[in-house]
Amino acid sequence: MKKILMMFVLALATTALTLGQTVPIRGTITSSDDGLGIPGVTITVKGTTLGVLSDADGKYSITVPNDAAVLVFSYIGMKKQEIEVKGKTVIDVVLVPDQVGLDEVVVTAYGTSSKGSFTGSASVLKSDDIEKRQVSNVTNALVGAVAGVQILSANGQPGTSATVRVRGVGSINAGSDPLYVIDGVPFDGDLSSINSVDIASMTVLKDAASTALYGSRGANGIIMITTKKGVSGKSQISFDAKRGVNSRAITNYSVLTSPKDYIETEYQAIYNAGLYNLNYTPENANIYANQKITSDSEGGSGYQIYTVPSGESLVGADGKLNPNATLGYSDGKYYYTPDNWADEMFKHNKREEYNLSMTGADNKYNYYMSLGYLDDQGVISGSGFTRISARLKGDYQMKEWLKVGANVNYINSMSNYPSEQTSTTSSGNAFYVANSIAPIYPLYVRDATTHAIMLNNGRKVYDYGDGVSTNFSRTFMSIANPAGDLIYNKRDYLMDILNTTLHADLTPVKGLKITAQYGLNLDNTIYKDLGNAYMGQSAQYGGTASQQQTRTSGFDQQYIAYYQFNLNHDHQFDITVGYDGYTYQTENVWGNAQNLYNPESYYLDNAIDNLNTGGSKDTYSQEGIFGRLNYSYKDKYFGNVSYRRDASSRFSPDNRWGDFYSGSVAWMINKEYFLAGTSWIDMLKLKASYGQQGNDAIGNYYAWLDQFKVSGSNGVFSDGTLIYKGNPDLTWETSVSYNVGADFAFFRNKLSGSIEYFGRRSSDMLYNKPVAGSLGYTSIPMNVGSMTNSGVEIDLTGSVLKTEKLSWNIFANATFIKNKINKLHPDLNGKLIDGTRIYEEGQSMYRMYLVDWAGVDPTTGKALYWAKDADNAAITTDDYTVAQKYKVSTTNLMPKVYGGFGTSIDAYGFDVSVQFSYQLGGRIYDSGYAGLMHGGTPNNAGNNWHTDIRKAWTPNNTNTDVPRLDANDLYANSTSTRFLVSSNYLSFNNFTVGYTIPSELTQKMQIEKIRVFFVADNVGLISSRKGLDPRQSFISATTALYTPIRTVSGGINLTF
């Protein structure tokens, strides 16, 4: 670790040499953090003005009067130490970072910086905070933890990554994911392959001045992950274990749960269709509804689950279930009775995690080894994720001029990721089906006489509702039973991931360092899928087998030269120049086949029919050259300029290169004389930055070229069906960021934090412009217009109490963000409509374009929507197709403020912490709710209702905003402004309580530390409607996703 601060002598030191006899004292000052020398530590003789600074290697020498008793070692961010001289001539000191960490190290692009000299904008999440969270993917630990970072989680499948957005979304279509950089090397692999225990810190670099050197790949912010390393002179073994239980953190909307309720509602829908649409008499409508309700059409559910005395009808003329009807029906062969699908599908599965790590270091070497095991079984069967991870990281100072290091991380993981759990209308999606199915359907097939669940060679027989497993055809998600599929189908992703970095640092002359760094991320994934041969759709084929092998590699090479020097000791320069090249390749072979010999083996050779195979490869590459100059004057003024030239293979050779500049300044005001007497200010720094970056993430690797599909068979080729319309004029999206802010620490570091104003203006945005289908294609990538995200971030940390036995800290952050589209393509005349989204100049991109809900017609009970008459006057219509001509744009849906807060208390060995996140001031389209408010039409038959349906219009209840139930009204719950709701939420993310056994007791057992703890993640969520999870996206939320998992665990940490 190189500190930027270099040796210079305090002016006052030169005035002190007139005193009597003197003694020389020398020594080395190292950091307890990493065991490396700390340059720039102030060493003074207590009670005098005598002092020196340590040099670049942390060495110092001072000549002190022989009566000097105590030396004071001080350095911003480290605890001050006073050491008695007592005649010693060599005094080595290890400085320990100050709790509040005023001058912690900020990991920056191509190097590190002390927080004091850092001119950009960054937030740091440290290992303590990461380790508290039980996350199977590190991205989930960022929730609410740092200002300026929004986390969206649309998939709770263990191991999957959350969507991370740093300072808003920069582009309409281009990728908005941040770049992950692990120990200095960009990482494109699977984030679930990183064991969070290995992480020493995660630093989010937010402004362009901080991220510019990584070029285009860092345009959406950078998350620098620094893995742990050894502490000098100290060998340590840590072990921790956690075991817990998962449950669903978000349960369903309030839906109808009783079969009687459901059937009466369904009856009403069909009855009304007879009455209002088919013009039947009430008597005939009753007959009609009774006929259809158990049929598989016209709004019927396809199932009979009540036994009705012969000659009587299921539902009476009063719309009530026949009181003589009894639940359960037998057709002679099968017995039908409803099951609770949610209870049958969602399980309290286990989560366990064990980690062992060993570290050590001395002057020349430094190592960190870890071994981890994670088993997270999610909340539905067949969605488990197990991971074995091993890391070996070491640095070795071979020669004075040569240091080499490697970081090797091997991961073997097995994920049963049932992919359909995020596919919103898939019949394989357990969440969708369990949340939406009417409470009348059996999950299992039961025997007519015994009423017991039938077995097939010991296997429970599931009802696929296909008219084959029983005699009934379910109108909701027929030929489907996700519970059966999750149990009898198998899908495995077996991953071998090798993530390696190697580096060599040469120091040919003092101040110059040349580094070659290579990063290789290799991911070999074997996917296997079994469609079971026992029941359901795949059984029709005698079972199906698929195998796919994918090899993905990302190879990064960097050659960087650093040169540091100073002029007159006051002017400190630090120059960096380098080259960065990256090649990404992904290659796969796949096959699938049908008709299995062994019904439970998914290998292709086990199948005999319909073998289909394929294979392909994609390559993407990028390179850049860059230079940076850092300058500081007397540790008070800091400046930085950088330049990067980037090329991407996504663009045509003519438009491939882009030039990007950035610069920043900072001013450490507290070092100015006019604040010297202000003792309550520990640190106050003003900073500003400005920078440009490119973004090429348009999704397609060859976006500048027209792409066609090759197909054919029996010797006949076809190569002209267009699958992607390219654009040779496509070039870089440029984002310009600016950041103005202050970092501060007041009241002896009791209150510290930062406040920043930021802006990020993207221009020439990459956008898949929808084009007229009459051209033969429906979209083309373009550089369209510009957009700005701007806002204010506040990050505060407060130490409320701090005594030897008790400390209480509070943190809070808030980000106020605004999004505005400045300019669209000139062809668009200021407006671009893309389905239900509208993008308009001067407005936020988070607006929808919807038919406007006008309530319920009190006389007919039909849904009304706003439209216009011939004179352009507003009218209401019940014909949605007419209203579609008069869609309206909504206001900005994005939340106005989001953030997180939390607190932790350490007292007498106990530690307690809680962490929350929130957002306020936004709206969201609640499509989950919309789906549960249907009118009972045939395509919604068998779909459950929200309890709000009880408010539906009837002739006796005309003053309502819920339209009448009617199996023939197509537009009762059509997409409209009706389903926009507040997206405010408060989420209780984490609760941890621990107890550390007093060291006097543990040391007798040769153990340094024992901590036992209890931790709960995803504890609760308050949103505007039960069941609504606004964290899924900025626009809409559905009930059909793998919901977040609540995990409650207990565990132990041991340190030897």
Add this chain to the structure above:
Amino acid sequence: MKILREYYMNRKYIYALTALTFFALTGCVKLDTLPEGDTVTSSQKEDVLSKDPSKAIAGVNAIFAQFSQYEPNYSALGNRARHNDIGFPSIMFFTDANGLDLVSKVTGYNWMQADLNYSDRDFSSLNCQIVWNDLYSIIYTTNSVVGAISAETEDPTSQFYLAQGLATRAFSYWILAQLYQFDYAGHKTSPCVPIITNENSNQAALSGAPRATVDEVYTLINSDINKAIDLLKSAQDGGITRADKRYISLAVAYGLRARINLTMEKWAEAAADATSAINASEATPASISDVSKPYFWDISEGDWMWGIIISETDDVVSSGIVNWISHMGSLNYGYANYSGGMKINKALYNSIPATDVRKGWWLDANRLSANITTADEKEWMDYYYGAYTQVKFAPYQNIVGNSINANDIPLMRIEEMYLIKAEAEAMSGADGKTTLENFVKQYRDPSYVCTVTAAADVQKEVLHQRRIELWGEGLSWFDIMRLKTGVDRRGGGFPNATMVFNIAPNADILLWRIPEKEMQANPGLKAEDNNPAAPVPTPVPDI
């Protein structure tokens, strides 16, 4: 300065730096990357062509590959996988389901529900986009072919290729013209569809294209099909004919022109073209014995003139259920097993004489058919289906319950030419009655007698024959529009009372609407240019 004083460098540093520089230079990445696999870029196509000129036909084949695609609208529909999104057969289904002869039930497995109840006319509906995008995607590939070959080419192979582009373009616009406007004769100046050709496609990409009039569209259709016929004649003289029935032969081109002329009510020309098609074609109508069993699954059948060739390895087939026969076929595995199958209009079925072999193409009221003879077939049909379900189309390879759905799909059969000839002759004053009688007697119903003689009555009788003969082949809609019959589903045996409509021949709901996305993205179209939004039809009491 200190730095300069310390400036020294010994040999090992020089070695190290040299090594580093070497790594840096050799390590530079290659920025010209291309896909490898089934995606090719235009540059790769040129490269392949230069290495192997025989691949030129692959671009022409694309026209026909475009007819059968697996979920081609997936991204256009906002990443929606629709199991009725399969290329041209989607349009065949949607239009048949709009009509009155293809009867199906409202159930979750019936992917034609939106067409059954006309909610497909909603201009943001998925089907509305599928129809539009699919036809214009075919036009895009035809434009690529037409634009790449000189109209004056003397090379027979190039003439043949160019003819494929032109004829298929004529076919596509002919379909479009009948979906977006009423009949030709009464609506020549009414707005039809935007004309996009190889000549204006770049301009259209910049500034859009307005709706051309019906007459303008038919001018293009006629010009294209006439050129195609001339080119195919020259190509044939030059010894170039088609390799298989996916391509358009001279006979198929005549057949297409016969259809076009029929739609334009140019009766004499239609009769002449139908005759030319019959003469030029090697196809002969399927015999009574051929069609006394489930049939029409293989393009090599003698009566097929033109069709879509489906291979077992095609994505639509490997998908299992996302293919034409999955929805249509009764005797194979597929959606039809669960949707209750595709049935014929009950009244139409009852009008088929018992002596007509086609009576066996559907189950009768007692769920029996003379064409269903094997125990396998009987058991299968008995298990899944009710009365009037089709058994016209055989399962792939005639294997009952086959889950390999690789049936070829007919686009033109020679029988249709006889029916066009009969109608057009009658309407142009010739003896269509005899043509009709001879055809039906010889190939379908030995006891057939055409009892009417007036032209209009013969035309009606031909329509009756067309409805039976061409049932399920995606042609019924065009008769409804051309002959202005309206859609009267009463008495048709529609299982859902809510789907029984009686739609007048001039009702706006009959016209498809230009999709919302096209309206938004095509600067040549203003909101008022679209066909009127019409409410879905109201059910009427069945009879």
